[in-house]
Amino acid sequence: MPANWWARKRHYFLYVVREFTAxxxxxxxLWLLYDISQKSLVHARAFAIFSAVCLPFALYHSYTFLSxxxxxxxxxxxxxxxxxxxxxxxxxxxxxxxxxxxxxxxTWLK
Amino acid sequence: xxxxxxxxxxxxxxPEQDKEPRQQSYEVPFYDESMVVLDALNHIKSHIDGSxxxxxxxxxxxxxxxxxxxxxTPKLTCNAFLRDYWPRPIVVQPLNNFPVIRDLVxxxxxxxxxxxxxxxxxxxxxxxxxxxxxxRQTNEQIDDFRQFSECINCxxxxxxxxxxxxxxxxxxxxxxxxxxxxxxxxxxxxxxxxLPMVADSEGIWECSFVGECSVVCPKGVDPAKAIQQTKLDTxxxxxxxxxxxx
Numbered sequence: 001m002p003a004n005w006w007a008r009k010r011h012y013f014l015y016v017v018r019e020f021t022a023x024x025x026x027x028x029x030l031w032l033l034y035d036i037s038q039k040s041l042v043h044a045r046a047f048a049i050f051s052a053v054c055l056p057f058a059l060y061h062s063y064t065f066l067s068x069x070x071x072x073x074x075x076x077x078x079x080x081x082x083x084x085x086x087x088x089x090x091x092x093x094x095x096x097x098x099x100x101x102x103x104x105x106x107t108w109l110k
Numbered sequence: 111x112x113x114x115x116x117x118x119x120x121x122x123x124x125p126e127q128d129k130e131p132r133q134q135s136y137e138v139p140f141y142d143e144s145m146v147v148l149d150a151l152n153h154i155k156s157h158i159d160g161s162x163x164x165x166x167x168x169x170x171x172x173x174x175x176x177x178x179x180x181x182x183t184p185k186l187t188c189n190a191f192l193r194d195y196w197p198r199p200i201v202v203q204p205l206n207n208f209p210v211i212r213d214l215v216x217x218x219x220x221x222x223x224x225x226x227x228x229x230x231x232x233x234x235x236x237x238x239x240x241x242x243x244x245x246r247q248t249n250e251q252i253d254d255f256r257q258f259s260e261c262i263n264c265x266x267x268x269x270x271x272x273x274x275x276x277x278x279x280x281x282x283x284x285x286x287x288x289x290x291x292x293x294x295x296x297x298x299x300x301x302x303x304x305l306p307m308v309a310d311s312e313g314i315w316e317c318s319f320v321g322e323c324s325v326v327c328p329k330g331v332d333p334a335k336a337i338q339q340t341k342l343d344t345x346x347x348x349x350x351x352x353x354x355x356x
Contacts, residue, residue, distance in 0.1 A: 001275040006272070008182065011320070072339060072341075074339055079250065
């Protein structure tokens with residue numbers, strides 16, 4: 001395989017981007033854990049900016065992950081297979097609902 | 111003389127003479143809108159250069175033997191229409207990720223070995239006598255595996271898979287799809303015979319879901335789906351109570 005295989009096709013490139021979105025999210029989590037261990041936000045402003053940078057990566061990763069659930073999850077209801085489209089829609093619905101609930105609690109706790 | 115000509119750039123490689131593969135251009139008459147890349151190769155073979163080597167057989171997308179890289183994408187050349195490429199030149203290369211034997215002919219041994227390893231046939235714990243009749247199935251039971259039974263072993267999915275390209279120990283898309291085809295078959299009882307190959311670290315767990323195998327599949331088999339569903343099923347077998355029973 002040539003070293004630039006991932007640049008040869010749009011599909012390969014998007015796959016590599018999807019995989020690499022884990023890197024900034026891992027850094028974000030490490031930073032958060034460090035701040036928790038220090039019991040304060042050491043660089044609150046910088047962390048807020050970094051969080052904003054990481055948000056598109058998190059959204060893209062979540063979007064691709066949830067979009068693929070239609071291929072992965074398979075089950076039947078009343079002996080009929082549930083359509084992939086319905087599974088994906090349900091996952092996005094759950095994601096949206098969970099985001100609302102978490103957002104509400106974070107705002108409420110503040 | 112036809113109005114249109116198409117340029118075919120085919121890979122030439124003779125291991126006894128060439129150090130590495132090279133490209134050779136041929137001008138082929140494009141006289142019919144229904145012409146496919148395989149027709150162009152056959153024209154070269156019959157009228158221009160009889161030494162060009164490539165595999166083909168049925169010409170109708172069933173045998174799976176004419177798979178090649180067409181302008182960088184794995185295609186059945188019997189299903190790649192010249193009209194979709196003309197007037198640009200068409201680059202025809204042997205399938206990616208396989209050793210080349212000669213020109214456009216690849217060495218299929220690795221795939222054949224993997225295919226055999228997943229035991230792609232109905233396995234019964236105890237064979238029923240012929241007199242007992244057929245193994246009957248409902249339409250719903252057939253629908254469970256029908257999609258995966260469409261695989262024609264053309265190996266386009268292996269040529270498209272960067273995971274296999276980087277690590278050819280990976281069992282690969284088609285073999286896993288066929289394993290799933292038999293594991294989902296209500297007549298089959300060979301799941302535990304196939305699991306050691308399929309659920310191995312070089313089996314389904316090597317796949318990182320690039321998904322290109324399903325994009326290039328000419329029969330709509332969706333091997334990526336077969337692999338991900340097998341991951342889910344084997345995980346459930348491991349974590350659920352009694353999940354490991356037959």
